[in-house]
Amino acid sequence: MATITLQLDGLHCGNCVKSVDKALRELPTVSDVKIDLATQMATIESEEQAKTLIDAIVDIGFEAKEV
Numbered sequence: 001m002a003t004i005t006l007q008l009d010g011l012h013c014g015n016c017v018k019s020v021d022k023a024l025r026e027l028p029t030v031s032d033v034k035i036d037l038a039t040q041m042a043t044i045e046s047e048e049q050a051k052t053l054i055d056a057i058v059d060i061g062f063e064a065k066e067v
Helices: 014-025 050-059
Strands: 002-009 030-036 041-046 063-066
Touching: 002 050, 014 030, 014 041, 014 050, 050 063
Parallel strands: none
Antiparallel strands: 002 041, 002 063, 030 041
């Protein structure tokens, strides 16, 4: 498992955080997700490539980039 940190953009509330968390956890190799609304940072434990994680976030209307 690798730890991937992403800078998120567009999160405005707890529901935004829940949406991103759900989208990431639906990927088969994601084992843990931690999202900080204040800093808009996500730390993900996964075997997925960062691009796959970013694509999942973009698909639900938010933006992300690897830190």
